[in-house]
Amino acid sequence: MNSNTNISESQEEVILGARALGEQVYKIMPTYDLLLEQLKEIRSTAAKQAFKKQSRCYENDKQDFNNTVGIFGPRGTGKSSALYTLRNYLSKDTMNILLPLIEPDNFGENTKIIGSIVGLLCEEGKKLLKQLHLLKNEMNVPDDLSFYFNNGVLKPNNPLKQIIDETIEYHLYTEPQYRDMLGQNYADLATHIRKSERLLIPDIEFKKKLMILIDTIVHVKKALMTHEPSDKCDRGIDECKSQVALIYIFIDDIDLKTSKTRELMEALLQYTNHPHIVTVLSGDYEILTESLTLALLQDEPLKELGLGAYESLKVLDKDSEQESDKEGKLTILKRKTNLAHEYLKKIIPPASRHQLVKWNENTIPYFTFGNNTLLDQLTCVFGNWSLFSYQDEEANKAINKPIKRSYIIFDEKPRGIVNAYYHLNQLIKAKQNGQANNPDKFFQLAKAFIDTLISSNTKLLLHQELVFGKFIIWGSEAKSSFIHYAMLHDLIYPYGMFKEIDDLKVALYVIGELVTYLLPRVNYDQIHYSIWRKEVMDQLLFKPNEIRGNSGQAIDERYLKYNQNSDYRLFFLxxxxxxFAHTEISALLSELISNINLDLYYKSRWASEDAQAKDEYVIGVIHTLLLQEEMMLSFKRQERGNSGENALTIFDKLYYQAYSNQDDINSKLANFSLNLLDSLCAETAEVIIAERQFKLLMNEWDAVLDKKQNELKKPATNMEHQKNRLNEFIDLQIKRSLFLNSTIAIKNKAVVLKKSELKSTDIGYTLSVINGNKKNSGNSAKVPDAIYSTLENRMKKFAKDILIKFSGDDKSVELKDIDDKEARIFMEAPAGINNTRFNYAKSAFEPIFYSRSHINFTTYSFGFRTIEKLSQNNKVYYGRPEAIAFLPKLKKASRFSDEEFSEQESYTIHQYAKYVGANEVETKMDAYENAKKFIQRKLHEAHNRFQSKTLADIKGYNLKLEDLEIEELAEQNNTKLRLHQILWEDKRNEIKENPGDPTND
Structure with a gap:
């Protein structure tokens, strides 16, 4: 865990409050660079205005300046930190004048916004006066300020001092109490008239003085900075000379105090429109709009009109009875809200507003304090594999990646996140200081972390009573604390809050897992935990609506019993x-599934257009899971020093579950998943490519299979009727597989017909002409649209005709290229002494194995299905792995006999293969094939471990594996097997009597 140590050593002290962020500001304010560009444009405009003023060409060029910049976001999103960051950046430029931060929330009734701005400007002017006092002799006095001095001595009544005093004086004239005082104190009428002149237009006169004060401050600042040595300017004296001074006013949380909102807006509108003044505001735009709307409503004489708060929201004109007339009328509130928006557009232009981002599950992992992200800190506490992260490789380097959905427990605002981050940092320190070994101390830290997660999360805060009162029952220590998973049943879905409750369930699941990881001695009910986990996983995996609400028994009856032919088979897998996976791997699975844009869970494989692509994706996900599990378990063994028993893999758990509690829904789900994985991994690349190549032909088979599968869901007349329907459905699948294998064989061999045997109306003839033209033109010839449509329609008819031909049971089957060695391994493998299922399967396969050709379809179907059932049976201890290994080889080697195809049919299929092959996009199957082989190997290893453990467990009880096979062979199956054996004996005698007959090969 060296990397974790390094992370902690480089971690800054976590501060709970606003701070300058540095580069981290881009995570909350992506437009930060744009803001800086806007400030440069303001400086450039100010420089041009100064030039116009010097050249006296501005007098008739009236222009308003609105250099107001807004930083907006909800409470806790980092607005103050953004302001501090900007101030920190601007402070590096000595030409900038940064006034202290103004926070209206801290103002009492006696402090005015504009008064505070005037006061801060005057303070800045006094600072400049102090700098002027420090100029000791005339050599140090800038030429632009020479008139401020008399014989090297600063004049007491210099222009800057004079305008400071006048600005303060004229500001006082705008206040009522000072106007009254001035009007009451006079010696004679002439003096009264002279003083009263100042009270006629106090706001206008004050504004003039304020503008002069700003001009004077800017002039003095530039003169002093230009005259200063270059070592006081971090960018060099030449660059400083080219700059003009700007005065920055920062006002934070402008939305907090409603009583100051209107005053602030008026101050900005009237007094800060100067080219050298930049005002930076921060606040919540929605709250600001509401505050301004309320301020505007105060202007309405509601009381005089007899309207209360309720009536003020209604249409004033109540005389109109027609609804159509009322639609065009706005309420007072609506009108004032619109006016507030327009008002804000004028004061804070939308182009100068910068909205802080809202953090979400994708960005929260990368929340940074100092150099370390939240993901880094969580990895320190919970390891590389947890609910929050997994380890992957990029460019041959191991990196941690987030499992994003788990970050739902963190607040969406930096203020909430940093509080959780603080306690997370405390946990890291405790682990490094050895305090993790002190149960009492670590319990306090873990509890503080969990409690802070909940109380700092705005969404969880709404359910705080439920979380602390019903879900987590804290005691004085870990072993007296309890997680109450049974309260899941108390969660109801209020109308319109389905997503909120679903999110709450996920959040509580993650919190529960955190508690049990940090405090393993906390108590909880395993059964209710399993129910909760399943429900949360169903939600994270996007469980199809059609399956929701079904009981375990209904799931088994409607879906699982059909094994690989089940609807929604990928979801159940x-x-x-x-x-059953480890919590960390389960979380990773939900992450990988959520990353796909496909509607992953097709209902019927026969009705889906892209079932194969979705199968391949799921196989890829499972391959990734197994690799991650392997790395995680290896890492944990190293941490334990290879002590103790090895942890079970996910396949170990599936085999254990499949063979225990066999009537339980979990056992059936486990067996179903093992069978489906075997089926998916058994598909060869050749078959998959053929499926795509002959898609038009196979679509006809799929349509019929989909129809028959839907018929299975309809009520049957009786059990026999339902059984016959199921047998027809399974037999049709077997025939489809045999036909596909036949097309592959036909594609791979040369099929030649004489011209005399070809008719111009045959689809095979048309295909041969097209293929010939493509060959002669180097595949550049394009089939005309009219011919293409005709060709497709005729091929569909051909596909229907050939489907009808091969749908019956009268077609013979042959085994080609089957490996005798593989077949004998299956036939000679130990099957137990008693009449086990494996012995039964061997007997069913025997007539197929020794005939090889001209096998009756009924005989083949019976043998194939018997082996398939053995491969899927979780109640047998003999033959299942052998059946799993042999079944795909049998399936691949089986096809309809060549004689069943006419020469015209074979020629058409061969030409069609060439036709689509010329247009087929090259398919890269290597990664998919490697993934399947890896999964098969892991399945085989898990089965061997399970078998070995079972043998070890029964060794002391004088039992054998065949004694554990609890399912007896049904009498009707024995009868059916004997019938096939009699038929096989007749066939064997026929071979002996006619050894030279080629049909007996």
Whole structure:
């Protein structure tokens, strides 16, 4: 854990409050660079204005300047930190004059916004006067300020001192109490008239004085800075000379105090429109709009009109009875809200507003304090594999990646996140200082972290009573604390709050897992935990609506019993993995599934257009999960020093679950998933490519299969009727597989017909002409649209005709290129002494194995299905792995006999393969094939471990594996097997009597 130590050593002390962020400001304010560009444009405009003023060409060029910049965001999003960051950046430029931060929230009734601005400007002027006093002799006096001095001595009544005093005086004239005082104190009428002149237009006169004060401050500042040595300017004297001084006014939280909002807006509008004044505001725009709207409503004589708060929200004109007339009328509130928006557009132009981002599950992991992200800190506490992260490789370097959904427990605002970050940092320190070994101390730290997570999260805060009162029951220590997972049933879905409650369930699940990781001795009910986890996983994996609400028994009856032919088979597979995997791997699974844009869970594989692509994606996800699990378990073994038993893998758990509690829904889900994985991994690349290549032909088979599968869901007349429908459905799948293998064989061999045997109306003839033209033109010839449509329609008819031909049971089957060695391994493998399922499967396969050709379809179907059932049976201890290994080899080697295809049919299929092959995009199957082989190997290893453990467990009880096979062979199956064996004996005798007959090969 050296990396974790390094992270902590480089960690800054966590501060709970606003601070200058440095580069981190871009995470909350992506437009920060744009703001700086806008400030440069303001400086450039101010420089041009100064030039116009010097050249006296501005007198008839009236222009208002609005250099107001807004930083907006909800409470706690980092507005103050953004202001501090900007101030820190601007302070590096000595030509900038930064007034102290103004916070209206701290103002009492006696402090005015404009008064505070005037006071701060005057303070800045007094600072400049002090700098002027420090100029000791005339050599140090800038030429532009020479008139401020008399014989090297600063004049007491210099222009800057004079305008400071006058600005203060004229500001007082705008205040009522000072106007009254001035009007009451006079010696004679002439004096009264002279003083009263100042009270006629106090605001206008005050503004003039304020503008002069700003001009004077800017002039003196520039003169002094230009005259200063270059070592006081961090960018060099030449660059400083080219700059003009700007005065920055910072006003934070302008939305907090409603009584100051109107005053602030008026002050900005009237008094800060100067080219050298830049005002930077921060606040919540929505609250600011509401405050301004309320201020504008105060102007309405509601009381005089007899209207209260309720009536003021209604249309004033109540005489109109027609609804259509009322639609065009606005309420007072609506009118004032619109006016407030327009008012703000004028004061804070939308182009100068910068909205802080709202943090979300994608960005929260990268929240940074100092050099370390939240993801880094969580990795320090919970390890590289947890609910929050997993380890991956990029450019041969191990990096931690977030599992984003788990970050739902953190607030969406920096203020909330940093509080959780603070306690997370305390946990890291405790682990490094050895305090983690002190149960009492670590319990306090862990509890503080969990409590802060909940209380700092705005959304969880709404449910604080439920979380602390019903879900987490804290005691005085870990072992007296309890997680009450049963309260899941108390969660109801109020109308319109479905997403909020779903998010709450996920958040509580994550919090529960955190508690049990940090405090393993906390108590909880395992059964209710499993129910909660399953429900949360179903939600994270986007469980199809059609399946929701079904009981375990209904799930088994409607879906699982059909194994790889089940509707929504991919969902049941990933759901099972999520339920039984380690918590860390389960979280990773939900992350990988959420990253896909596809509607992943097709209902029927026969009705889906892209079932294969979705199968490949899921296989890729499972491959990733197994690799991650392998790395995680290896890492944990190293941490333990290879002591103790190895942790179970996900496949270990599936095999254990499949063979225990066999009537339980979890057992059936486990067995279903093992069978489906075997089926998916058994598909060869050749078959997958053929599926795509002959898609038009196979679509006809799929349409019929989809129809028959839907018929299975309809009520049956009786059990026999339902059984017959199911047998027809399974037999049709077997025939589809045999036909596909036949097309592959036909594609791979040369099929030649004489011209005399070809008719111009045959689809095979048309395909041969097109293929010939493509060959002669180097594949550049394009098939005309009219011909393409005709060709497709005729191929569909061909596909329907050939489907009808091969749908019956009268077609013979043959085994080609089957490996005798593989077949004998299956036939000679130990099957137990008693009449086990494996012995039964061997007997069913025997007539197929020895015939090889001209096999009756019924015989083939019976043998194939018997082996398939053995491969899917979680109640047997003999033959299942052998059946799993042998079944795909049998399936690949089986096809309809060549004689069943006419020469015209074979020629058409061969030409069509060439036709689509010329247009087929090259498919890279290597990664997919490697993933399947890896999964198969892991399945085989897990089964061997389970078998070995089972043998070790029964060794002391004088039992054998065949004694554990609890399912007896049904009498009707024995009868059916004997019938096939009689038929096989007749066939064997026929071979002996006619050894030279080629049909007996």
């Amino acid at each position: 990933v759901e099972t993995l999520a339920i």
